[in-house]
Amino acid sequence: MIKSILSLKNVNLSFGGIKAVQDVSFEIHENELLGLIGPNGAGKTTVFNIISGFYKADTGSIDLGDVCLLKLAPDQVNKVGIARTFQNIRLFGNLSVVENVIFALQQKIDHSWFHSLFRTKKYLDIEATLRTRALSLLKIFSLDQLADTPSKSLPYGLQRKLEIVRALASDPKLLILDEPAAGMNHSETEDLKKLIQFIKTEFKLTVLLIEHDMKLVMNICDRIVVLNRGEKIAEGIPAEIKANKQVIEAYLGKRS
Amino acid sequence: MQEFLQHTLNGLSTGSIYALVALGYTMVYGILQMINFAHSEIYMLGAFAVYYVARFFGLNTPSTLNFIIGLLSAIVACGLVGFAVERFAYKPLRKTDKLNVLITAIGVSILFQFGGQIIFGADPKSFPDLIENTELFNFLEIPFNVVDLLIYGVTFASLIALTYLVNYTQRGRAMRAVSTKPDAAKLMGINNDSIISFTFVVGSVLAGIGAFLVATKYPKIDPMMGARIGMGAFVAAVFGGIGNLPGAVLGGYLLGLGECYLIGYGASTFREALSFFILILILLVKPNGLLGKTAKEKI
Amino acid sequence: MSLKSKIIFLVCFVGLGIALNFFLNSYIQALAISFMINSIMAMSLNFITGVANQFSLGSAGFVAVGAYTSAVLTKEVFNDQWYFIPLTALIGACVAAFAGYLVSLPSFKLKGDYLAIVTLGFAEIVRVIFLNWNHVGGPRGYNAIVKWPNFTMAYLFTGAAVLITLYVLYSLKISWFGRNLWALNEDEIAAEVMGTPIAKNKRTAFLISSFFGGLAGGFYAHNMGYISPGSFGFLLSVQVLIITVLGGLGSISGSIIASIILTVLPELLRSLPTKVDVRMIVFPILLILMMIVRPEGLFGKKEIWTFFKKEGGS
Structure with a gap:
């Protein structure tokens, strides 16, 4: 069925x-x-x-x-x-490629103010995991080489691609x-x-x-x-x- | 009843001034989407221009000619200052972040306020007597004087002139075009920079007229006089719907009346907070003002 | 920082306080404290305006709430004992944070200029309330507020407050929350679609910023020993704004450097023969020139220490 x-x-x-x-x-x-x-x-x-x-x-x-x-x-x-993209691309232009993805990933995590404020090991681990996950997702779409460039400096086609990757990141x-x-x-x-x-x-x-x-x-x-x-x-x-x-x-x- | 009528009359003349000054805020906002914080200081400079012109030419006798000379010097001075502020402080920032322009505007405003205190002196100055303030008639023991008539009359005439300018002339059409779609206007061959300049000049001239009328009615002027009226006038513009000319006039009169009733019925110490209170209320209930249009961002 | 360098830093910090008590004259001491208070105010504004991109002209309002709360509490609850000052300043900060939260409720939809006017309006309303509130002195102000017993105490506590403010706001700036705020001010709609509630983030940012504004207010009250509604007018907000802009919107540590400059600079001009506050001439000229020549401020969005580190360091 x-x-x-x-x-x-x-x-x-x-x-x-x-x-x-x-x-x-x-x-x-x-x-x-x-x-x-x-x-x-x-x-x-x-x-x-x-x-x-x-x-x-x-x-x-x-x-x-x-x-x-x-x-x-x-x-x-x-x-x-539900995740979506936009007709006129809406990336966070001044954030780097990987940060665009991390941003989407971090919405699924319950952050603790305590841990983030005192930068505990737990917090730093979470941050590191987010970055690793973002990079491996970017790698699938061969965007990992560009991870630290600001997303607004990508060519048009890659911006489209990144927007889709960002949407995928929110699972x-x-x-x-x-x-x-x-x-x-x-x-x-x-x-x-x-x-x-x-x-x-x-x-x-x-x-x-x-x-x-x-x-x-x-x-x-x-x-x-x-x-x-x-x-x-x-x-x-x-x-x-x-x-x-x-x-x-x-x-x-x-x-x- | 008599008391109420008195407050209403006061409210209408205060409202006239708010309306004139609010128009300048709303026009500039309409065309550049910025709050011209320096607008109230242009208003203040208008009053001082008349003061110095009168002193220079020794005009201190009331006559129709002197009144007109006074009015014209406020108009010319404010037009020039408005032009200069736009040209030298705002225009270089046209392409940058809007926040920068706003911060610059605050800077210009403070500079004029305190520069004025150094150059003109911080103490109030007596504004020259340029028109005989005789009583025209008396209703319920409330005097109606020449100056009152002039405030209503000149304001009314200015509004008519502005309406004509904006709606029925080539330049007015260009102004409206630039404020709705600046890029399209440019493609249609309009010189945006000159229209923006012109808008500043017109707004400043209206502020000058307002300042001259206020100083004629309450003949004490000081460098902080703009700061006292500026925020109220801006709130009036937001109240009516920013960018909307009739809205600014309506907002100006409503705020003027509101303040005068508040003062009249014994809550004068809260006067300064009233405009902001109204503002926050409007933004909660009707964020686009009384006559403003809603604009939704395209997704 | 390693544990060792932390201890060294702490010893230096305390030692300096004790030493300066003997080596500086009281004029310089007063300047030092006022620079510290200014930098807390500026960092607080920097967080809401530089990091969260919410343009606020209402610093004075939050400072006033903190100052009055702390001043009244020490006098009426804690019998003018100076060692309660940190506690009352903290309570003042909480009250200010609550006020900030209230302001943010109607304003989350507003952007740029409108928000600036609403926050300005909030500060004016606060001032008018204190002006009409006779219990706290009305227009005459609130007198004989308990002060620090000596410079060392003032220095240690105010300095600690500066360091805590810097640490907290910087940690938040580089945390997930800072990333949320950054994304929000890049593109609100996209951020919302990706799962960030706009209003909640903005409210939280306001809450945090006004907390530190209120904290600065508490220290201000106990440093001056006297406050009045007149001390918390629009000009205070503008001064704080100028410091923040000079340091760089988004650079928390930049605000500290800028407050040193802008606290010392006007003192050098004090000898000029005029009755008018010279600061109010120098500051706006500086502000206008900055906007034309270097609108991003001294440090832009970067923190001072990033300039000393090599490329690629974390």
């Missing part, structure tokens, strides 16, 4: 009378790569922001396993197991990628494709991907959900979506 990990049911959100998201329901199954697509202004990013806790849905429900996400703030959403059940191919050229997109497939299998993750690049989505997604004007208009495997009349209309306009 297919186990669902995240389920949205009848989610609605309007901004001052404009319905940004209307009655959207879909499920993400464990270990799948679900693509969320739609033309500009379809409400993709809004759905993302509802899931990650920045917007509160007016009605409907969102559950991660048994946990209801509706009332959680973004930091709590992360704690229950999520579900990873949400918000237009990771934005601003990438052909060969960078190819690398990204491999990267996504790699983390999906290697970390046994469920991935939700918002993307504009149709080729990428059709290539790597297991299933696809299509939004248009805040409503879900289609759901299915890539081949079905390609043939779906409504989807073609949404993207190309009605043929008259």
Whole structure:
């Protein structure tokens, strides 16, 4: 039986009378790569922001396993197991590459003020472990050579990569990628494709991907959900979506 | 009833001054997103400019001409100082962290306050009598004088002029463009630096008008007079919604009235804390002020 | 530091206190204590503004709360016994920390200028409350506060407070908490998404900073023997800000160096023939020039000792 990990049911959100998201329901199954697509202004990013806790849905429900996400703030959403990246990369630019990762790792640890203040052995051990863990994670993505450079001085493609690594560091059940191919050229997109497939299998993750690049989505997604004007208009495997009349209309306009 | 009316009238004239000064804060904030701490000192310098001009030309008899000369010298002096402060203290920092500009502004403000105490002397000076303050009429034993009329009249005229400038002229359109989208404005061929300069000058001129009116009504001026009104005026701007011109005027009048009722009904020692109290209350309840728009960061 | 160097340091610290009691004249002694108190205030501001990037103009408010609390307690509870000063100063610091926590409640959403104004407003409100509170002297101030019995005691306790402040704030700066704050001021949204509660971190930072502000206040009261609402105006906050900026926002130890400079410098100018406080001319000029020439301050975000260590040291 297919186990669902995240389920949205009848989610609605309007901004001052404009319905940004209307009655959207879909499920993400464990270990799948679900693509969320739609033309500009379809409400993709809004759905993302509802899931990650920045917007509160007016009605409907969102559950991660048994946990209801509706009332959680973004930091709590992360704690229950959802990590995300951003369309316009949001790294901590002046922190070094490894510190970006350590920051994500340390959120999972209960720190003691006493030990940190007196810099006890226990505290120093924890710090050392965090760094080792961060470095070994970076090594998997061959970023370990750059560990101590400030993250803002990385080239664009590597910044994307680091943002994904940082999200992985918070040990999520579900990873949400918000237009990771934005601003990438052909060969960078190819690398990204491999990267996504790699983390999906290697970390046994469920991935939700918002993307504009149709080729990428059709290539790597297991299933696809299509939004248009805040409503879900289609759901299915890539081949079905390609043939779906409504989807073609949404993207190309009605043929008259 | 009579007492209430008196406090209301006082509140309206205090409010007029707050409104004029608050406009300068709000305009600069709208265009540069910085609190121009030195604005209140530009206001103070306006009053001293009139004092020295009057002394230099020996103007000490009340007449309409002298009044106009006084008003014009406040306007010119404040415009020049506003221009200079922006050009020499803030402009070099345009590209750096906003915190640096804010710290500089505090520095300029303190420098003017204490530099003023050295140059002008710390003791209050008598402001020259430039207009005959005769009683126009009397309502419920409350006198309504020429100076009151002038405060309302000049404030009103200034607001009309500003509204016209901002809404119906080429420069006003450019000002609005720069304050909403500076980068786009630059691409459309607007010279942002000159518009920012111009905004400072206009704001400073309004402060100068305010200072001149205050000094005409309460003819004692000293280098700390700006510090006393500055924070209140800034709070008025936040109250109305920072960056919003009608908001600053509304905030100014509401704060002026509030303070005068507070003083009138016997809580004068708390006057200084009132504006901040209001401020904290607004930020809790309606952080964008009465007429301000909400802006959400794009994620 | 090894145990041996710790002991040597302690002996030097105490020995210096006893020696200076005989070798310095009382004018220099007073300057030394006031430099120490200034540096506690500056380090406290540095933590909230330099490390946590929360621009505060309310130092004077926290200092005032600490000063009044400690002064009133020694007089009314502890019978003017000087050896209770460390205890009362600590209680004052706790009360100030509580005040800081209250201020942070509405302000966690505010950034930059707005926060500056709210903290400034808080300090003004505190001042007006003391101004209207007759039990503590109202505008006349609070008199005859118990002082340290001699310079050595003043030096030892105030100096210890400086060292503790430096140690605690520096440890926090380089700890996980400091990393949280740093990430927060790089990108709040990203930090939140990665699992850090914004408000909680900011509140904690405020609490810690105002604790040390209050501590400085306690020492200030017992050093002066007299406090009044006038001592805790906006200008005090500005002075503390100037010290902090000069030392470098983010460099805790830089604040100590800067307070030496800014405590001594105005004394050299004291002979100038003017009634106006010369500091208030020199400081703002220094501040404006700094912003243009070296906005990061003397030490930037670095601590002094990093300049003596070789590259790659920890």
